Amino acid sequence: MSALIAEIKHLHHTFGRHKVLEDLNLQIPAGSVYGILGPNGAGKTTTLFLLLGLLRLQAGHIRIFGKDITPHRVSILQQVGSLIEQPSLYGHLTGIENLDIFRLCYHCHKGRMREVLQQVELTEAAHQSVKTYSLGMKQRLAIAIALLPDPALLILDEPTNGLDPGGIIAMRSLVKTLNEEQGKTIILSSHLLGEVEKMATQVAIIRKGRLLYEGVPHTGQQSLEELFIQLTAAPLL
Numbered sequence: 317m318s319a320l321i322a323e324i325k326h327l328h329h330t331f332g333r334h335k336v337l338e339d340l341n342l343q344i345p346a347g348s349v350y351g352i353l354g355p356n357g358a359g360k361t362t363t364l365f366l367l368l369g370l371l372r373l374q375a376g377h378i379r380i381f382g383k384d385i386t387p388h389r390v391s392i393l394q395q396v397g398s399l400i401e402q403p404s405l406y407g408h409l410t411g412i413e414n415l416d417i418f419r420l421c422y423h424c425h426k427g428r429m430r431e432v433l434q435q436v437e438l439t440e441a442a443h444q445s446v447k448t449y450s451l452g453m454k455q456r457l458a459i460a461i462a463l464l465p466d467p468a469l470l471i472l473d474e475p476t477n478g479l480d481p482g483g484i485i486a487m488r489s490l491v492k493t494l495n496e497e498q499g500k501t502i503i504l505s506s507h508l509l510g511e512v513e514k515m516a517t518q519v520a521i522i523r524k525g526r527l528l529y530e531g532v533p534h535t536g537q538q539s540l541e542e543l544f545i546q547l548t549a550a551p552l553l
């Protein structure tokens with residue numbers, strides 16, 4: 317079995333009386349593109365928030381880079397980049413000016429901005445005001461910011477959400493390049509089964525906070541869409 321970059325064990329989470337995660341177990345191999353799939357309200361974003369320490373752990377264990385997240389949150393999260401919900405960017409500033417603000421926070425050298433702009437293919441638009449960017453360009457700039465400290469792990473919540481077909485293709489190609497050429501492990505959630513099938517090396521299908529499937533996206537006999545429909549339509553035991 318390949319080494320795990322992150323591991324979730326017996327995770328439970330409730331909002332008030334609403335049970336959102338119930339004994340969720342996930343094993344995320346190092347070097348994978350790991351897609352978390354599930355119907356609306358399945359608990360995907362809650363899982364990503366818990367991985368990022370944005371919600372307090374109520375029950376269960378999360379290990380990232382082999383360390384328990386609770387006592388090691390700060391040192392772990394320094395090596396984790398994320399794109400959660402809409403990117404928060406300064407619209408009146410250019411792409412490179414946005415990067416410069418975060419570069420100072422992350423204590424990166426100036427040359428790093430050129431490297432990340434190249435990685436997300438925004439070099440040509442670097443001096444353009446961000447308010448003129450398409451949503452796809454804004455998402456890619458937000459990923460460039462997340463890449464500044466050269467994280468080993470990237471967590472992306474619905475990175476293709478709201479993108480047009482060109483934006484989706486650019487995001488898919490970016491995820492693949494970051495994984496295959498830069499060696500990043502990427503955990504992403506999505507509703508676009510066809511996209512996840514093309515990008516992911518491993519998937520987890522969850523429903524009502526429970527794991528229904530974890531493994532490769534194609535089983536040989538079934539497409540991911542067929543597997544997803546079969547699992548999510550069946551009554552929960």
Ligand SMILES: Nc1ncnc2c1ncn2[C@@H]1O[C@H](COP(=O)(O)OP(=O)(O)OP(=O)(O)O)[C@@H](O)[C@H]1O
Binds near residue numbers: 336354358359360361
């Ligand atoms: N802060 C919160 N307070 C109360 N309930 C919440 C909160 N955040 C999420 N929930 C509820 O928890 C459940 C799981 O939400 P979550 O956002 O994790 O699901 P999801 O799988 O990401 O869904 P979607 O695909 O619709 O984004 C939903 O029923 C949601 O309404």
